[in-house]
Amino acid sequence: AQSVTQPDIHITVSEGASLELRCNYSxxxxxxxxxxxxxPGQGLQLLLKYFSGDTLVQxxxxxxxxxxxxxxxxxxxxxxxxxxxxAEYFCAxxxxxxxxxxxxQGTRLTINP
Amino acid sequence: EAGVAQSPRYKIIEKRQSVAFWCNPISGHxxxxxxxxxxxxxxxxxxxFQNNGVVDDSQLPKDRFSAERLxxxxxxxxxxxxxxxDSAVYLCASSSGLAGGPGNEQFFGPGTRLTVL
Numbered sequence: 001a002q003s004v005t006q007p008d009i010h011i012t013v014s015e016g017a018s019l020e021l022r023c024n025y026s027x028x029x030x031x032x033x034x035x036x037x038x039x040p041g042q043g044l045q046l047l048l049k050y051f052s053g054d055t056l057v058q059x060x061x062x063x064x065x066x067x068x069x070x071x072x073x074x075x076x077x078x079x080x081x082x083x084x085x086x087a088e089y090f091c092a093x094x095x096x097x098x099x100x101x102x103x104x105q106g107t108r109l110t111i112n113p
Numbered sequence: 114e115a116g117v118a119q120s121p122r123y124k125i126i127e128k129r130q131s132v133a134f135w136c137n138p139i140s141g142h143x144x145x146x147x148x149x150x151x152x153x154x155x156x157x158x159x160x161x162f163q164n165n166g167v168v169d170d171s172q173l174p175k176d177r178f179s180a181e182r183l184x185x186x187x188x189x190x191x192x193x194x195x196x197x198x199d200s201a202v203y204l205c206a207s208s209s210g211l212a213g214g215p216g217n218e219q220f221f222g223p224g225t226r227l228t229v230l
Contacts, residue, residue, distance in 0.1 A: 004155075036221075043117070043204060043221035044156070090155050100169060101219065103155030 023091030138207030
């Protein structure tokens with residue numbers, strides 16, 4: 001069975017600083033990997049996804065993620081954060097394509113002005 | 114394009130009462146999911162429908178939870194009787210792909226926040 005670990009429960013960064021959120025997965029086959037963002041009171045919005053090909057994936061809102069098979073990681077990055085990026089971020093791994101997602105416990109991002 | 118709709122947005126009940134949540138997926142989406150998100154945790158899949166058939170309900174507590182998707186469109190999730198540990202946000206999602214198909218994005222609704230007292 002697949003699983004996802006997000007080691008950081010809460011991260012605080014200053015506005016304009018760079019960001020990296022960590023995600024480690026466990027899955028026996030080729031993973032389908034996703035990053036979602038959840039703002040307070042909102043549903044989840046897909047930031048980006050990886051299925052195959054280029055291991056550096058570009059997403060919406062200036063986010064990118066890099067798949068590293070040797071490290072079983074799919075870390076999310078952004079070169080310069082904005083106050084509007086404050087939210088909860090979830091990494092997920094898909095089995096059977098994207099039809100069954102297993103989520104990590106999430107990382108809450110706080111932005112200091 | 115309208116998104117996934119859910120109602121109610123909030124519900125407060127006492128333990129042992131029953132409650133029902135409603136979800137209307139994006140038009141034309143064949144696959145519908147119900148997730149439970151407990152505070153401080155990621156969403157956990159409860160049940161997945163393909164049209165009006167159940168694909169996966171392995172994590173649904175069937176002694177108290179039930180779900181249906183009549184006519185392959187709207188869906189309802191019911192809890193009867195509710196327990197304190199059922200307090201959570203219940204998220205509905207839909208996707209256009211068939212079960213087992215690769216890469217189909219799941220679109221999430223805003224969720225229903227349930228508080229059981």
